[in-house]
Amino acid sequence: MSQRFYAKYIIETPFDVQKAAQDMAGEQSTAPSSYIKAETAALQREFGAHVESVDVIEEVKTPTLPIPKDSNGPFVRAEVRLSWPIENIGSLPMLYTTLLGNQTGMRTLSGIRLQELQLPQSFMENCPRPAFGIRGTRRLSGVHDRPLIGTIIKPNIGLTPSQTASAAQALIDGGVDFIKDDELMSNPPYSPVQERVKHVMDVINKAADRDGKKVMYAFNITDDVDAMLRHHDVIAKAGGTCVMVNLNSIGLAGLATLRRHSVLPIHGHRAGWAMLTRCPMLGMDFQPYQLMQRLAGVDHLHVSGLGGKFWEEKSNILLSAHDCLTPMKLPSSDYEDDRAMPVFSGGSTVLEAEPTFSGMKTVDLIYTSGSGIFGHPQGLTSGCTSLRQAWEAAVAGVP
Amino acid sequence: MSQRFYAKYIIETPFDVQKAAQDMAGEQSTAPSSYIKAETAALQREFGAHVESVDVIEEVKTPTLPIPKDSNGPFVRAEVRLSWPIENIGSLPMLYTTLLGNQTGMRTLSGIRLQELQLPQSFMENCPRPAFGIRGTRRLSGVHDRPLIGTIIKPNIGLTPSQTASAAQALIDGGVDFIKDDELMSNPPYSPVQERVKHVMDVINKAADRDGKKVMYAFNITDDVDAMLRHHDVIAKAGGTCVMVNLNSIGLAGLATLRRHSVLPIHGHRAGWAMLTRCPMLGMDFQPYQLMQRLAGVDHLHVSGLGGKFWEEKSNILLSAHDCLTPMKLPSSDYEDDRAMPVFSGGSTVLEAEPTFSGMKTVDLIYTSGSGIFGHPQGLTSGCTSLRQAWEAAVAGVP
Numbered sequence: 107m108s109q110r111f112y113a114k115y116i117i118e119t120p121f122d123v124q125k126a127a128q129d130m131a132g133e134q135s136t137a138p139s140s141y142i143k144a145e146t147a148a149l150q151r152e153f154g155a156h157v158e159s160v161d162v163i164e165e166v167k168t169p170t171l172p173i174p175k176d177s178n179g180p181f182v183r184a185e186v187r188l189s190w191p192i193e194n195i196g197s198l199p200m201l202y203t204t205l206l207g208n209q210t211g212m213r214t215l216s217g218i219r220l221q222e223l224q225l226p227q228s229f230m231e232n233c234p235r236p237a238f239g240i241r242g243t244r245r246l247s248g249v250h251d252r253p254l255i256g257t258i259i260k261p262n263i264g265l266t267p268s269q270t271a272s273a274a275q276a277l278i279d280g281g282v283d284f285i286k287d288d289e290l291m292s293n294p295p296y297s298p299v300q301e302r303v304k305h306v307m308d309v310i311n312k313a314a315d316r317d318g319k320k321v322m323y324a325f326n327i328t329d330d331v332d333a334m335l336r337h338h339d340v341i342a343k344a345g346g347t348c349v350m351v352n353l354n355s356i357g358l359a360g361l362a363t364l365r366r367h368s369v370l371p372i373h374g375h376r377a378g379w380a381m382l383t384r385c386p387m388l389g390m391d392f393q394p395y396q397l398m399q400r401l402a403g404v405d406h407l408h409v410s411g412l413g414g415k416f417w418e419e420k421s422n423i424l425l426s427a428h429d430c431l432t433p434m435k436l437p438s439s440d441y442e443d444d445r446a447m448p449v450f451s452g453g454s455t456v457l458e459a460e461p462t463f464s465g466m467k468t469v470d471l472i473y474t475s476g477s478g479i480f481g482h483p484q485g486l487t488s489g490c491t492s493l494r495q496a497w498e499a500a501v502a503g504v505p
Numbered sequence: 506m507s508q509r510f511y512a513k514y515i516i517e518t519p520f521d522v523q524k525a526a527q528d529m530a531g532e533q534s535t536a537p538s539s540y541i542k543a544e545t546a547a548l549q550r551e552f553g554a555h556v557e558s559v560d561v562i563e564e565v566k567t568p569t570l571p572i573p574k575d576s577n578g579p580f581v582r583a584e585v586r587l588s589w590p591i592e593n594i595g596s597l598p599m600l601y602t603t604l605l606g607n608q609t610g611m612r613t614l615s616g617i618r619l620q621e622l623q624l625p626q627s628f629m630e631n632c633p634r635p636a637f638g639i640r641g642t643r644r645l646s647g648v649h650d651r652p653l654i655g656t657i658i659k660p661n662i663g664l665t666p667s668q669t670a671s672a673a674q675a676l677i678d679g680g681v682d683f684i685k686d687d688e689l690m691s692n693p694p695y696s697p698v699q700e701r702v703k704h705v706m707d708v709i710n711k712a713a714d715r716d717g718k719k720v721m722y723a724f725n726i727t728d729d730v731d732a733m734l735r736h737h738d739v740i741a742k743a744g745g746t747c748v749m750v751n752l753n754s755i756g757l758a759g760l761a762t763l764r765r766h767s768v769l770p771i772h773g774h775r776a777g778w779a780m781l782t783r784c785p786m787l788g789m790d791f792q793p794y795q796l797m798q799r800l801a802g803v804d805h806l807h808v809s810g811l812g813g814k815f816w817e818e819k820s821n822i823l824l825s826a827h828d829c830l831t832p833m834k835l836p837s838s839d840y841e842d843d844r845a846m847p848v849f850s851g852g853s854t855v856l857e858a859e860p861t862f863s864g865m866k867t868v869d870l871i872y873t874s875g876s877g878i879f880g881h882p883q884g885l886t887s888g889c890t891s892l893r894q895a896w897e898a899a900v901a902g903v904p
Contacts, residue, residue, distance in 0.1 A: 138661070199759075
């Protein structure tokens with residue numbers, strides 16, 4: 107008997123919910139219609155998705171998503187749990203197709219959203235998974251018992267490699283643990299990765315020799331796969347300790363390939379995540395997203411910040427960060443740590459240190475503030491200092 | 506003066522629309538806030554995104570997407586055109602981050618959707634682009650002056666390599682031009698690509714020797730990048746003439762990398778596309794999507810079928826197919842053809858041949874019917890014959 111994987115969806119339909127759930131199961135496993143002759147009962151038994159449960163939640167009068175005009179409603183919302191034999195899929199990209207493929211466009215559904223994913227150990231053990239996680243990140247950065255405090259180079263784009271290095275120098279002098287490129291800065295003609303790495307690592311390596319502490323710099327190498335691997339090698343050779351990618355731009359296949367090649371922690375930016383999650387009856391929740399990204403090998407994962415230039419509720423941001431910190435609990439793992447370090451970023455300033463700590467009850471996180479440092483009225487160093495002090499106060503319980 | 510790229514969005518906001526558009530431009534270029542000191546006027550001039558135009562469309566009372574509670578409305582919808590210097594980006598994945606990144610989650614917006622993308626030649630010329638397109642596909646399949654008529658192996662999953670080959674044999678005998686794996690079938694333990702290719706190509710090669718016509722089989726190789734390249738080589742070596750990938754599962758970086766390696770046409774399945782497009786005020790239209798996928802190298806691109814098990818309006822499906830057929834018009838191209846062949850699939854049967862032809866006014870397309878062949882009451886051969894005849898009648902104008 108095969109092990110199975112489980113997914114929970116919320117769906118909305120003007121038709122019979124049991125039938126809609128069965129259609130989802132058919133579409134995403136053996137066949138979309140029962141009149142396929144070669145779909146024998148034995149084949150269906152072995153490879154078919156099962157409807158594990160259907161629980162009606164509520165009825166609404168108007169459909170959330172456009173649906174053909176022959177459907178008048180009412181529209182029933184229900185929680186649907188499906189399961190599949192793990193043998194149906196051979197890789198993470200195929201898991202993604204199975205969970206979020208054609209069924210998202212079925213005309214019988216006016217809403218479909220993946221909420222939860224549960225995978226058997228046998229599958230997870232064969233995925234790349236984080237090579238460093240929290241433990242490896244702390245080891246490389248030399249920061250223990252507190253968050254990694256850092257920033258994003260600002261302005262987002264437009265700085266030359268030597269201007270970026272000057273900013274990095276000021277930040278190191280100001281006492282940050284972590285610096286990252288903006289997600290919009292990767293390998294433009296005016297700041298090729300190779301040049302930026304040379305200038306920035308020169309500053310970082312010198313400071314490391316002087317201070318005994320190497321600041322972690324996440325170089326954004328989002329690109330075609332060949333270029334990402336090439337740039338990774340440049341960074342590793344220069345003594346860098348982190349690479350960064352925009353997850354939704356490179357895809358699970360790109361990430362998994364980078365991970366199998368990489369000797370550095372992978373910092374995962376989720377730019378564009380809102381597009382996958384912001385419509386409440388479409389896309390997916392963060393739990394399945396972060397699980398797939400971690401299985402593909404991400405070590406740090408952005409969860410937004412409580413200060414919020416983004417749409418998300420604070421409670422949801424904290425929940426996302428807790429998801430990243432939930433271990434996979436795989437036995438006999440030869441990996442250092444399979445948790446991803448949540449990255450609080452995007453509108454975070456000194457004001458959010460206390461609520462972030464009180465919501466997380468842990469310091470296992472990366473806390474970055476772009477505007478809070480580069481926009482600080484007294485300059486970069488004051489920005490860095492105030493951020494560090496805010497976190498010291500938060501952890502010490504000083505208001 | 507740098508060349509620029511242009512994007513049109515529809516946005517929805519309870520705030521001043523001009524300000525919202527400016528914020529989008531800032532967030533996605535030099536800086537999210539004007540108080541970043543290093544963001545000089547010169548830097549902004551060189552790298553900043555411009556708001557080209559803002560045209561208010563209408564006001565609505567309730568927000569389409571969730572937005573923080575301090576925004577009471579009314580919510581103004583407007584068409585916003587932005588432009589960026591092409592020097593800001595170095596690759597397709599970075600173009601994606603710029604077009605559909607953090608701005609999709611801005612708390613000031615209750616709707617944001619990318620509708621149109623326009624790129625300068627200088628950028629497009631350096632992208633992989635289709636290596637075969639329509640002309641190359643016709644050359645390899647030997648099918649001219651009519652659509653490639655084909656099918657998807659059904660049941661979707663569960664068949665062994667030899668069962669798949671038997672189905673292929675029956676389809677070839679029935680006269681199809683094109684066969685593809687289902688998007689859910691890639692490299693599962695019970696049907697490894699290597700084995701499936703061996704069995705299927707044995708049948709196809711023998712028939713080609715006998716009939717002088719090699720049926721094009723799109724083997725689904727969706728997987729991690731290394732595995733995709735490896736499986737591509739197996740297929741090419743066995744005499745196969747097409748590889749297939751699930752675009753949303755492998756990402757633009759995965760596709761571009763496959764394209765640079767591939768010696769075969771790439772058949773692009775868009776499973777999960779609904780998730781990116783189905784909410785009218787989120788995600789994107791098909792025009793920018795197909796352009797980015799074609800630039801990354803896709804030769805065939807799914808557009809759904811008029812018979813419709815999916816949600817989309819027929820007029821929209823036809824528009825998508827026309828998008829695929831719009832040439833990039835690059836000068837001095839050494840590529841065979843930069844149009845992607847639109848694939849009508851998903852609920853297509855004999856009944857949709859006539860409306861498809863009358864909507865397209867061209868036969869430059871792939872027409873696949875899964876249920877229409879595997880579900881045909883008189884069996885596979887009758888299914889194939891009826892589909893071919895339906896298209897002959899449609900093109901001849903016979904009702």
